[in-house]
Amino acid sequence: xxxxxxxxxxxxxxxxxxxVANKDVNLQVRRGEIxxxxxxxxxxxxxxxxMISGIYYPDEGQIFVDGREVVxxxxxxxxxxxxxxxxxxxxxxxxxxxxxxxxxxxKDKEGFSMKRSVAKVRExxxxxxxxxxxxxxxxxxxxxxxxxxxxxxxxxxxxxxxxLDEPTxxxxxxxxxxxFDVLRRMRDDGKAIIIITHKLxxxxxxxxxxxVLRKGEYIGTVNTAGTDESSxxxxxxxxxxxxxxxxxxxxxxxxxLVVEKVNCISHEGTKLLDNVSFSARSGEILGIAGIAGSxxxxxxxxxxxxxxxxxxxxLYNNPxxxxxxxxxxxxxxxxxxxxxxxxxVPEDRxxxxxxxxxxxxxxxMLRSYRKGHTVFLERKQPKxxxxxxxxxxxxxxxxxxxxxxxLSGGNVQKxxxxxxxxxxxxxxxxxxxxxxxxxxxxxxxxxxxxxxxKSGVAVIFVGEDLDVLLELCDRIMVLSSxxxxxxxxxxxxxxxxxxxxxxGAGVEEAEEKAKKEA
Amino acid sequence: xxxxxxxxxxxxAAAKKKREPFIHIVKRDAMPWYKSxxxxxxxxxxxxxxSAVVTMLLTGENPLMVYKTMVHRSFCSERRIWNLxxxxxxxxxxxxxxxxxxxxxxxxxxAEGQVLIGGLATAACMILLGGKIPNWLLIVVMTVSSxxxxxxxxxxxxxxxxxxxxxxxxxTLMMNYVGIQLVSYFVMVWEVPKGSGKIGIINQxxxxxxxxxxxxxxxxxxxxxxxxxxxxxxVYLRYSKHGYEIAVVGESENTAxxxxxSVKKVIIRTMLLSxxxxxxxxxxxxxxxxHTITTTxxxxxxFTAIMVSWLAKFNPIFMxxxxxxxxxxxxxxxxxxxxxxxxxxxxxxxxxxxxxxIIGSEFFIxxxxxxxxxxxxxxx
Numbered sequence: 001x002x003x004x005x006x007x008x009x010x011x012x013x014x015x016x017x018x019x020v021a022n023k024d025v026n027l028q029v030r031r032g033e034i035x036x037x038x039x040x041x042x043x044x045x046x047x048x049x050x051m052i053s054g055i056y057y058p059d060e061g062q063i064f065v066d067g068r069e070v071v072x073x074x075x076x077x078x079x080x081x082x083x084x085x086x087x088x089x090x091x092x093x094x095x096x097x098x099x100x101x102x103x104x105x106x107k108d109k110e111g112f113s114m115k116r117s118v119a120k121v122r123e124x125x126x127x128x129x130x131x132x133x134x135x136x137x138x139x140x141x142x143x144x145x146x147x148x149x150x151x152x153x154x155x156x157x158x159x160x161x162x163x164l165d166e167p168t169x170x171x172x173x174x175x176x177x178x179x180f181d182v183l184r185r186m187r188d189d190g191k192a193i194i195i196i197t198h199k200l201x202x203x204x205x206x207x208x209x210x211x212v213l214r215k216g217e218y219i220g221t222v223n224t225a226g227t228d229e230s231s232x233x234x235x236x237x238x239x240x241x242x243x244x245x246x247x248x249x250x251x252x253x254x255x256x257l258v259v260e261k262v263n264c265i266s267h268e269g270t271k272l273l274d275n276v277s278f279s280a281r282s283g284e285i286l287g288i289a290g291i292a293g294s295x296x297x298x299x300x301x302x303x304x305x306x307x308x309x310x311x312x313x314x315l316y317n318n319p320x321x322x323x324x325x326x327x328x329x330x331x332x333x334x335x336x337x338x339x340x341x342x343x344x345v346p347e348d349r350x351x352x353x354x355x356x357x358x359x360x361x362x363x364x365m366l367r368s369y370r371k372g373h374t375v376f377l378e379r380k381q382p383k384x385x386x387x388x389x390x391x392x393x394x395x396x397x398x399x400x401x402x403x404x405x406x407l408s409g410g411n412v413q414k415x416x417x418x419x420x421x422x423x424x425x426x427x428x429x430x431x432x433x434x435x436x437x438x439x440x441x442x443x444x445x446x447x448x449x450x451x452x453x454k455s456g457v458a459v460i461f462v463g464e465d466l467d468v469l470l471e472l473c474d475r476i477m478v479l480s481s482x483x484x485x486x487x488x489x490x491x492x493x494x495x496x497x498x499x500x501x502x503x504g505a506g507v508e509e510a511e512e513k514a515k516k517e518a
Numbered sequence: 519x520x521x522x523x524x525x526x527x528x529x530x531a532a533a534k535k536k537r538e539p540f541i542h543i544v545k546r547d548a549m550p551w552y553k554s555x556x557x558x559x560x561x562x563x564x565x566x567x568x569s570a571v572v573t574m575l576l577t578g579e580n581p582l583m584v585y586k587t588m589v590h591r592s593f594c595s596e597r598r599i600w601n602l603x604x605x606x607x608x609x610x611x612x613x614x615x616x617x618x619x620x621x622x623x624x625x626x627x628x629a630e631g632q633v634l635i636g637g638l639a640t641a642a643c644m645i646l647l648g649g650k651i652p653n654w655l656l657i658v659v660m661t662v663s664s665x666x667x668x669x670x671x672x673x674x675x676x677x678x679x680x681x682x683x684x685x686x687x688x689x690t691l692m693m694n695y696v697g698i699q700l701v702s703y704f705v706m707v708w709e710v711p712k713g714s715g716k717i718g719i720i721n722q723x724x725x726x727x728x729x730x731x732x733x734x735x736x737x738x739x740x741x742x743x744x745x746x747x748x749x750x751x752x753v754y755l756r757y758s759k760h761g762y763e764i765a766v767v768g769e770s771e772n773t774a775x776x777x778x779x780s781v782k783k784v785i786i787r788t789m790l791l792s793x794x795x796x797x798x799x800x801x802x803x804x805x806x807x808x809h810t811i812t813t814t815x816x817x818x819x820x821f822t823a824i825m826v827s828w829l830a831k832f833n834p835i836f837m838x839x840x841x842x843x844x845x846x847x848x849x850x851x852x853x854x855x856x857x858x859x860x861x862x863x864x865x866x867x868x869x870x871x872x873x874x875x876i877i878g879s880e881f882f883i884x885x886x887x888x889x890x891x892x893x894x895x896x897x898x
Contacts, residue, residue, distance in 0.1 A: 017546050017886070059888075306775055332778035344776070352772040358765070366777045369762055376757050406548070 004030045005067065006161050006192035007052065007083070012061030014047055021047040025061070025218040027211055029161065034183060034193045036207035036224070038200075040236055040438040042408060044216040045196045046088075049163045052194075053085035054078035065161075084154025085163040090146045092138045098145075099134035102153045124155050128185045131178070143292065144175040151182070162186065163194045168202055170292050173466065173499035180206050198236075199465070200229045212236055237439055245446050245471045248454060253281035255317055256458035257303065257427050258324075262312030264298050264482075272298040273309070274482040280427065280458040282319070285449060287473030287490060288462040291502050295482035296462045297347060300429050304344045305332045316340050319426060343425035345417055347432050347462075353416045356405030360386040360397065363404055364419055389418035393444065410441030417448055428452050431462040446472055466495045480504040544886045554883045561879030565872040572871065579858055587857050588850035602849060604737035607744040608803060610841040612819040613826035614744075614751045614834055615795035618788050619672075620824070621755065621832045623768040628675065628690025630820025631697030632668045632793045634813070636800025638701050639667035640727075641720060641811040644804075645708050648726035656727045660805055661798075668797020669790045671697065676789035680782035694820070698813050705812065717810050729806035740802050747795065752834040764788055796820075829876070847872055 009027040013020070022044045029035045039045045050056045052063065054075040062069050065081045072078050078085070092101050103117045110116075121134045132148045141149070147167060154162055164183075168176045183206060187193055197203060203210055204224060212219040212235040219235050234240055257280040264273035273295045280286045288296055301307035303314055305327065314327040318339060325338050335342060350356040354363045364382035372378050386400040393414040397407055404412055413433060420428065430449065434442040449472070453459050463469045469476055473490040478501040486507035488498065496514035497507075505513065549557075570581030592602055612629050619626035643660040651659070675689035710718045721727055732738040755761040767774045767784045774781050799819070804811050822844055829843075830836035851865030 016544060304776075305778075331780075332776065336778070346776060348772065351770055352776045355766055355769040355773050357769055362762070362765075365762065366766070366773065369759055375759055377759055377762055 004032070006031045006065070008064040008067075009048075009052070010062045010064070012048070012051060012058045012063070014044075014051060014056060014059050020216050022051070022058075022213075023216050023218075025213065025216075027218070028221070029192045029194055031160070031192050032187055032190050033208045034187050034195060034206055035221075036203040036210045037194060037196045037213065038198065038203055038210050038232060038236055039213035040198055041410075041436045042215075042438060043213045043236075045198075045213055046165055047216075048213070049085060049165060049194065049196060052078065052161075053083055053163060079157055079159070082158055082160045083163065084157060084159025084161070086147065086150045086154060086165065086167060088165045088169065090150055092146060092149060094139040095137065097135050097137050098132060098141075098149045098152075101138060101149055102134075102156050106157065121152060121156065124152055128155075128182050128189070130182060143170045144172075144179075147171070147179070155186075160190070161192045161194070163196070165196045166198075167195065168197060168199065169464065172291060172502045173495055174503070176202070200232055201467075203232065204229065214238055233439070245443070245468075246450060247472065247474075248450070250281065250284040250453070250474050251456070253284045255279045256282045256319075257460075258313075258315040258317070259299075259303070260313040260315065262299070262302060262314065263310040264295075264302060264307060265310050271482050273302065276312070276479075276482070276484050278477050278484060278487060280460050282426070282458045283453060283456045284474045285453050285459040285461055285472060287469040287476040288460065288479060289464075289466060289469055289476055289498050289502060290479035292464070294479040294502070296431065296479060298482075299479070300344065300346070300431055300460070300462065303327065303427075303429065304342065305330050305335045316342075316427070341424060341426045343420035343423050343428045345413075345420050345428075345430040345433050347435070349412055349416050350405060353420075354404050354412065357403050359401045359403050360390070360395075360415055361400050363415060364389075364422075367419060367423060385419070385422055389415060389422070393418050393448075409436040410438055410444075413437060413441065413445060417445060421448060421452060425452075425457055427458045427460070429460040429462075432464060433461070434468070435464070442468075466498055469498070470495065478502055486510075541887055544888055546884060546886045549883055557883050558876065558879050561875040561882075562872070565875035568875070569868050569871045572867065576864065576867075577858065577860060584854050584858065587854050591853035591857065592846060592850055600735065600737050602845060603741055604807065605845045605849065606838075606842050607737070607741045608799060608807070609819050609822060609826060609845055610837060611744045611747060611799040611802065612796060612816075613823040613830075613837050613841055614747055615792050615799060616820075616823050617751065617827045617832050617834065617837070618755065618761075618764055619792040620827055621768050622764045622785065622788050624676070624679070624785060624789065625687040626672065626675075626690050626789065626792055627687060627821065627824065628672065628693045628697075629792075629796050629823055630816045630818070631690075631694035632671045632796030633800045633803070633816040633820055634694075634697040634701050634811075635671040636664040636668035636797030637804040637811050637815050638697075638704060638800070639663040639797070640801045640804040641708075641717070642704070644720045644727035644809075645717075648721045649724060653726055657729065657805070660727055661801060664801035664805075665794045665797040668795070668800060669793040672789045672793025672796065673786060676786045680785050701811060701813050701815075716812060719809050720811075721809070727805060728809060729802075737807070740806050743798070743802065747798070748834050748838065751795075755832070755834065760784075760787070825873075843876075 005028050007029050009025055012022055012025045014022045025048055037045050037048070047056060051058045052072065054072045054077050057073055063072060064070065070081055072081065093104065096104070099114070099118045099121050102121055118134050124130070125132050130148050130152060132145060132152065136145070138146060138149065151162070167179060171179065183193055183195070195206065207224045209221055209223055210227065210232065211221040212232065214236060259279070260277050262273050262276045263271065266272050276295070276299060290296055298307050302309050309328060312328065315324045316327055317324050320339065325340065327335055327340065330338070346352040355366070361379060361382050364385045365377065365379070368382060369377055383400060389395060390397060390400060395407070395411045395414045397411060404415055407415070417430070417433060433445050437445065449459055449461060461473060470490050470493065475487055476490045476493060476498060477487045478485045478498055480502055481504070485501045485504060488507060494514055496517060497510045500510035500513055501507065566585065573579055573581045573584050591598065593599055612633060615632070616626050616629050640660045640663070643656065643663055647656055647659060671693060675684070675686050675693060678684040678689060679686045705715070705717055708717050709715060729739055732742065755764065763779050763784050766777070766779060767781055771781050774784070803815050808815065826837055826841045826844055829840040847869045851869050854860065855862050855865040
């Protein structure tokens with residue numbers, strides 16, 4: 001067994017300022033094995049992998065490759081030891097073809113030959129069963145194809161220790177299956193594979209062993225065969241928690257927001273939203289599923305008055321006046337002046353929802369600073385609100401005057417969601433509100449959304465984790481390339497069905513296909 | 519650095535030789551204010567030591583004598599102190615003008631031109647209206663026209679930025695040259711005496727349009743006006759709704775859009791203000807201090823102001839200190855080159871060394887350098 005260990009970490013530590021990202025971590029990966037590194041967001045998984053791939057240098061500890069101690073101080077070193085990392089954010093040149101991207105930066109001793117390179121790329125794709133056209137340009141590729149290019153890029157450079165950082169985050173269930181098949185084939189070929197994830201069911205389905213990190217510390221390694229979801233969660237979070245979302249039946253749902261045939265075109269002339277129609281009802285959570293970049297952002301921004309639309313209507317049924325107002329092409333201020341209580345938790349928290357360098361009080365003020373007739377700001381109310389939110393939502397912060405960029409992801413989100421809810425909205429839109437949050441914070445956010453639903457708010461929830469969407473929402477609308485492929489009942493739909501709809505299949509077609517596959 | 523073959527195939531390469539990075543640069547947490555000021559103080563000290571060494575090597579003078587002269591000559595007489603305060607006030611005024619724009623992340627490097635145009639408007643009023651209308655009215659007209667001129671000069675690039683998203687850095691920079699050329703044209707038109715190539719003191723006989731003096735102190739009025747602007751700007755940026763909008767736009771235009779701030783409106787409004795204060799600086803330079811105008815009336819303050827503003831992190835109260843520092847350095851350096859008969863460039867060297875250390879110290883406030891310790895041998 002000993003000589004089989006491809007890479008070993010002993011007592012590796014790394015800190016950034018006072019923040020300890022990794023503390024005394026030990027890890028072993030054998031050849032011909034898939035090791036899952038499991039941990040919540042912020043538990044130091046990515047930092048650890050970045051140290052193996054030469055992006056960071058450990059403060060303490062040793063790294064062994066094939067039993068010999070090595071020093072990896074740059075990605076180039078990592079390549080020399082056969083370590084290849086596939087990052088969450090792809091590093092490809094858009095206007096180059098797949099093959100061109102793959103050979104970029106490699107010094108070929110026998111001289112440069114595109115033909116030979118393409119042949120070698122083809123050989124790799126066939127060997128592991130990748131689906132990829134080496135001549136295709138990157139800008140024409142889907143996310144999953146780009147990921148394939150990244151993996152082949154690493155293999156082409158002779159990597160036999162592969163690290164994949166959250167590879168499934170951007171894929172549909174079908175694409176995940178395909179990726180896992182490829183990974184298994186690579187494992188059987190003798191490669192050592194490390195896969196970073198925080199999704200338990202993926203860990204169970206793909207890995208041979210699991211190493212768990214919690215708050216930067218190494219908790220332990222278990223054999224996948226001998227473990228289950230709840231014990232992994234316990235290792236990950238440090239205590240037993242129940243992972244059920246309470247879902248009540250919607251009470252007296254009424255159409256609050258009706259979107260009719262909305263079209264939206266980008267600067268380049270491509271359709272971002274294509275004839276989108278749906279309604280969001282009061283007392284209900286409407287989920288929006290889709291591959292990243294299928295028009296989710298544009299749709300929410302169009303409703304919020306931040307995105308110009310070519311045609312269509314966005315009607316708001318005002319519960320106070322009983323009138324229907326068209327929000328199309330109104331600015332956020334005009335929308336508010338109409339008496340529309342629309343709250344929006346955007347995807348980009350610190351770049352749009354909040355100002356990172358401002359403290360919590362000043363961030364509360366974003367929504368309310370215009371109040372009053374003086375030219376001066378009134379900081380008393382925002383201060384009270386900030387303190388209420390810190391108290392009610394358990395925001396961990398030194399105080400209300402701490403810049404929000406200093407807070408952790410979960411606390412940043414609590415501040416943002418807290419502010420948006422404080423406006424007593426009738427429509428609440430949240431885009432990826434739990435992205436990057438640990439389990440406890442995620443559930444806190446789900447609870448907040450559920451409370452809003454109970455109090456009669458029409459909640460629109462754009463999510464990426466289909467399991468969560470199916471558990472939390474009442475109805476799920478699926479977007480594919482800016483089109484609505486269908487709206488399904490979240491209590492009846494299956495993940496496979498939604499996955500197929502995300503790639504463009506209609507409701508019935510997807511249902512049938514999903515059944516057949518199952 | 520020696521490259522080593524660490525191929526998996528060659529076990530010989532497992533030798534002890536390592537290419538371990540020697541230093542690490544690590545981002546720090548926020549430093550308490552007293553620590554960051556201690557770092558800055560150390561930087562000044564280090565700058566003085568390095569300057570001393572450079573002084574000795576290049577000139578053979580005793581550096582302590584040089585420093586003593588620098589301080590002494592700046593404060594030795596009442597006149598010199600007033601001079602220093604006046605220069606400080608003028609630099610501070612321009613710095614206050616550029617601050618709201620920079621806080622908004624609008625790179626207004628056109629303060630030089632805006633000051634000049636403000637000064638030109640002042641001079642024009644003095645020359646064309648001097649003696650024709652009552653003096654108090656003349657001063658009012660001068661004030662209004664200089665503020666307007668500065669504001670217009672600044673708002674042109676802002677309008678283009680808002681409308682067509684042009685690059686404000688290049689635009690404001692170019693507006694400087696247009697301003698300078700306009701001034702040199704009007705210097706020719708109004709030159710006194712003809713053929714001298716300069717305007718000379720305007721209305722020297724009747725003192726029309728000259729600002730009154732407070733008591734017997736020539737510069738006191740300027741200093742008071744700038745002090746008032748300093749406090750007003752501090753309040754405006756920190757406690758007014760406008761100031762808040764400027765901060766939001768500067769931090770993130772997306773957030774501004776999200777909460778319904780019209781970014782264009784804020785850009786235009788803020789540049790009007792920025793230009794208006796530059797106009798006031800021009801007014802004070804021409805109407806109250808020099809009583810003439812040349813192409814160098816602004817004297818590079820439009821650029822130095824940027825440094826003043828950034829060093830003070832856009833805080834108008836801190837800017838009093840940073841502008842003092844820069845004015846003192848400049849004056850002091852000039853003094854020593856005169857007293858010790860050194861080349862004028864020598865004073866620039868000293869100023870450069872000191873600024874380098876002060877700006878460089880910000881690096882040590884934000885980052886930490888770690889020297890890597892030898893590997894801890896894992897206990898087996």
